[in-house]
Amino acid sequence: MSLRSAADPHYQRPLTRLIDRAAGPLDLPGFEAENGYSSLKKSVREYTPQQIQAIVKDANLRGRGGAGFPAGVKWSLVPMGPDAGEKYLVCNADEMEPGTFKDRLLMEQAPHQLIEAMILVGYAIQATRGYIFLRGEYIVAADRLNKALAEARAAGYVGKNVLGSEWSFELFVHTGAGRYICGEETALINSLEGRRANPRAKPPFPQIAGLWGRPTVVNNVETLMNVPHIVLNGADWFKGLSQGKSKDAGTKMYGCSGRANKTGTWELPIGTTARELLEVHAGGMRDGKKLKAWLPGGASTDFLLPEHLDLAMDFDTIAKAGSRMGTGLIAVVAEDQSMVSAVRNLEEFFARESCGWCTPCRDGLPWSVKILRAFEAGQGQAEDLDVLAKLTKWLGPGKTFCAHAPGAMEPLQSALKYFRHEFEAGLAKPAKAA
Amino acid sequence: MTETIVKLADLVKPAAVAAPFVLSDEERHEIEHELSHYPDSRAASIEALKIVQKHRGWVSDEAIPVIAAAINISAADLEGVATFYNLIFRRPVGRHVIKVCDSISCHLTGYEELRDGLIEHLGVRLGGTTPDNRFTLLPICCLGACDRGATLMIDDDLHGPVEPAQIKALLEAYP
Secondary structure, three states, X not given: OOOOOOOOXXXXXXXXXXXXXXXXXXXXXXXXXXXXXXXXXXXXXXXOHHHHHHHHHHHOOEOOOOOOOEHHHHXXXXXXXXXXXXXXXXXXXXXXXXXXXXXXXXXXXXHHHHHHHHHHHHHHOOXXXXXXXXXXXXXXXXXXXXXXXXXXXXXXXXXXXXXXXOOOEEEEEEEOOOOHXXXXXXXXXXXXXXXXXXXXXXXXXXXXXXXXXXXXXXXEHHHHHHHHHHHHHOHHHHHHOOOOOOOOOOEXXXXXXEOEOOOEEEEEEOOOEHHHHHHHHOOOEHHHOOEEEEEOOOOOOOOEOHHHOOOEOOHHHHHHOOOOOOOOEEEEEXXXXXXXXXXXXXXXXXXXXXXXXXXXXXXXXXXXXXXXXXXXXXXXXXXXXHHHXXXXXXXXXOXXXXXXXXXXXXXXXXXXXXXXXXXXXXXXXXXXXX | OOOOOOOHHHHHOOOOOOOOOOOXXXXXXXXXXXXXXXXXXXXHHHHHHHHHHHHHOOOOOOHHHHHHHHOOOOHHHHHHHHOOOOOOOOOOOOOEEEEXXXXXXXXXXXXXXXXXXXXXXXXXXXXXXOOOOOEEEEEEOOOOOHHHOOOEEEOOEEEOXXXXXXXXXXXXXXX
16 A cells, blocks of 8 residues: 555654655655645744744654654754854764664655755754764665755755755765664764764763764654654644654654564554554564564663563653663564573674773673573573673663663663573583583 | 895885775765865765775775875874774675674574575685675674565665575576
8 A cells, every 4th residue: 555645634644654665755846745845944934943943842752763862952952043153963864773674764765854854953953064874784765865965955955045044054965884883873973073983971962062073963864854744733733643642742663573474664653552563563473473572672672571562662651661662663582582592692783883992891792792602502600690690780871981881781681580591591501420 | 054144125125015006086086075075074084985995895905095195184093994894894805795684683583594594505604705706795783674584785785584595596696
């Protein structure tokens, strides 16, 4: 079914309404015919930047990159006024959180939606330049974004005196060269400056001193794409999109991967339950297997159990259950799959992707991998279960520059909590008496 | 007992003089275009490395000081960048680079079987290049196509889901 032809008059799926995978993305005239760039025009002609910030703050748009920080609050820290000088807006399109595949769809199928959002948010914080930091492997997205950007530039939406206003804005697509850590916003800034992607200490926060030492806002693709719709339809409309399923506002790009029948990504009211994602949209587990555990939103979130499936997938509800919604795309583990093996895979990933900047992360993660490999091979030592538990503290929040190692500990600590018996089954058998 | 005479001149003479690395006009032009995107030339370092790699397949040690000069940063700084990012190749690679996703969603949907199938079919380990120089096999972080696991990329093309039994036919499209 084409979502585009089935355009919802109630506009309940603003981000994906115009997506038709078979037909491909709309070009500029096609996008404009569907109200595209009308939000930008309205913003520049009718609203002050501060008014747009207020609308988005009121709409309670929370960051869709995983942390859930309110976008309007983030922007409010940016110095404004005629003396504020060079300021930058950066789109975090470095989608590399394992299990996450929503921004790829949005950028490949609705590139103009991101270009409009970048310009509009650029206006709201009075940025002088914008960069879309796109991961190097997203070849199709880079091609389509560059094409859309060229169309937008030719139409006067980007460049000097945007839409005849006093405000000028340059926009570029910057492609990366790998490394998961680039998704961390200060590491991303270092990478964009052409440096190794080591995170920076905070404070100062990027809104005060970011890219090239100037005030910088970094927002995720999905977060940004919501903004033109919020400005056009209002904060109350955006709050209504959750249909009372959550205190949070808007829709969310949810998804499901792993051994489910119909894996994919879907835009749904925020607060939709994980059960609905798995059983309705993903058609349940493959081969009639039972669900054993699930990651709510990426590799750096704590595992949850089947008993948690009826929780609303929103930031606060999943946090109360001891995990994080993260990116909101669940990964499911079937009953016959090993948790030790899954955690070993996750920690190998984090160990490889550590930037090496601080010791707990650089040395602690390979240590956890070594232990997990031993348990997987049936060579685990009892005292190493305690070491793993200690590592979840030593690599936890507050011990490192950034959230990489603490994130890595989330699946480990939850697997130890819920599936200790699987680890114990990997203990080395005592040697037989001679 | 034979006496070995060591001459100082032999010790300081370079073992072999490699042809000096020169950027092609096309590479130089593309790097200059990237420089126009940033207020600070250092920011073009990753793009400059990618441009050279696009034309030559990889980035040699000899290329580093020349690229660094083109973007006006030190060779040491550029070396630091070039060794950090996994999509910059510092050794020659085959005509086609296979990047097989080893992250959690693909782990749950058959990565290990796919990896083992590729290793068996190609006769090289992860990081290796086939003797005929046709394929290099590399592991890669989540490709953002988790609904299609297990996935891999060959050059710029994404494939998934890929079963080990499909490997032979799939690779035939990459001569």
